[in-house]
Amino acid sequence: MSQDIQTGYLNMELLRFTTAGSVDDGKSTLIGRLLYDSKAIFTDQMEAIEEASKRRGEEHVNLALLTDGLRAEREQGITIDVAYRYFATPKRKFIIADTPGHIQYTRNMVTGASTANVALILIDARQGVLEQTIRHAFIASLLNIPHIIVCVNKMDMMEYSEEVFESIRVAYETITAKLDIHDIRFIPISALHGDNVVKRSTKMDWYEGPTLMYLLENIHIANDNNLVDGRFPVQYIVRPYSDQYHDYRGYAGRIAGGIFQKGEEVTVLPSGLSSKIKSIDTYTDELHEAFAPQSVTITLEDDIDISRGDMIVHKNNEPNVNQDIELMICWLNEKPLALNGKYHLKHTTSDARCIIKEIVYKVNISTMENATDDKSVKMNDIARIKIRTTKPLFYDSYKKNRITGSLVLIDEGTNETVGAGMIV
């Protein structure tokens, strides 16, 4: 048993994925199926949905009810926010960011996509590639999700036909060719009957690829973090003021990129001063090296004035330092983006204010074309904008690093998070 723990439980990876599909593509059924077939559903949960299915007069147990959220939504029968689900297999622990696919919910998909390693995109085999499908692909590429899995669902309703699957695959690939997507796979499935979800389908011998679960368990994610460019946003200053650690001054934070090693030369921004890493401390050990996404405390050889919002970086590999920044923004709030408006801004561990200088263009997400004449940016719109900040940010392009390349805008009156920005 203890050997089991060492080689099994303690050796699992964490994979986060997000789901996208149009209404009725079978997303809830698919998630229900994954949870059910991986035995993540407990008897009391199962009993509850059996009862609910009966109350609603449905003849089968509706697996989709498992992922149903708050009561208001249950009553309206729709999902209006990102919900998080969990399951595990002996290989991996999975976090699903379950987002509704409707056009109005671009902001939800963006939210779910922001932390995902993988996007699961559903297509109804009867419908093929729709406008919404294109939108989902665009968002996945904009948010730089490393892997995309396209599930062509309801294959049972199309006689499990290879031609249907192949024509959808070709149509999808043609449309997404101009997007920056590195790793994309296609799987024919039936969420309702379970074909190629966890168990291999016996009805589609022509398909030689893996099942969805196999892919989720084996897709290579160890390289999803940037391990090249050392970025350590300082989050908190640790000062014990105790006899034992009298002069201790540690910089606590979560590594946003790269690998940091003891003894290595680093530069501190904004001061530009250099020092060497004296130690990388955790509660139990002193580490020889640490890497993204570890949370650690770093001490330096030299006494430099460093505070929250500063960044420790590899020497000779510095991020951009600038107050004029161009970014793609997804608008999250009912109150539209205001040109020349001022917003509070959060970027890594640093806070600033900014002014919106220019709306360069708005994206028509359904055609992926840039509309330069219509510049009103409303909720769920995506646009390219220029801002100027009150102090320099230390950033990389979002394509290079999803942590140092992302920021949010906050309304200074309501304190709501109103915009999600990806630096170009």
Next chain:
Amino acid sequence: MTQTTHRNINHLRELESESMYVIREVAAQFEKPALLFSGGKDSIVMFHIAVKAFWPAKVPFPLLHIDTGHNFPETLTFRDELMEKTGATCIVRLVQDSIDKGKAVEETGFSASRNKLQTVTLLDALEEFKFDAAMGGGRRDEEKARAKERFFSHRDEFGQWDPKNQRPELWNIFNGRKRMGEHFRVFPISNWTEMDIWQYIYLEKIAIPNLYFTHQRDMIIRDGVFLAKCDHIPLKESDRVANMQIRFRTIGDMTCTGGVESPASSLEEIIEEVAATHTTERGTRFDDKRSESAMEDRKKEGYF
């Protein structure tokens, strides 16, 4: 020079790193945070991560325990020992005081519980100490209503939670900005499951109350639930009392925490048992059986 080969951490280390980040954000963004401590495994794990996050300094905020008066005595002993060992401060506020002041009304009847009353005491304590953020050990996998909960959960000046008015959370950017009088509940271990918690306790060798391990105890058998026999639970005609070999999967009030028959005496055995069980932790809790939306209703009122 650093070489770029593969680097990987296991799921527990990644969850730990995320939780540490959240806890440090709380310390950095709020003026007066507190960590809600119940003596249960989730809050013990949360506190353990907080200790790691600030080491070698002490945890820069106090713990707050809302004591219903219906705790297992073992929980209180454990709490006091843990505080002594770590040098942390724990503020205790009693539900009994809220009742005595007439702010909360005791439920009556056989299944009376002080679970709901805790909210009053908690909100009063937040007010008394002017806490602007309270960290809780809630996990999204526990209950449907929690699946959409944010890490940083905004509460209005009445401590209420409005499911329609929660801020989007993207990447690892947390927005704790607020107006006077408003505060936040923060859930640093949102992404952990029951299994993760047990594996982590095992990995980190974290001490937990012995209630979690098998022991002999007099239990009241009521409607298929096993409740610990104690002064707080009046006996019904239909109740049966038996001495059983029992352990608890969650630790809350004696009045509503059901035990499970189990021989598990070590963490390895508990992990094995959790892997094989077919009911959720909350399935053993009496309070959630009241209605399908029970948790959601309590949350709106400001419950943990």
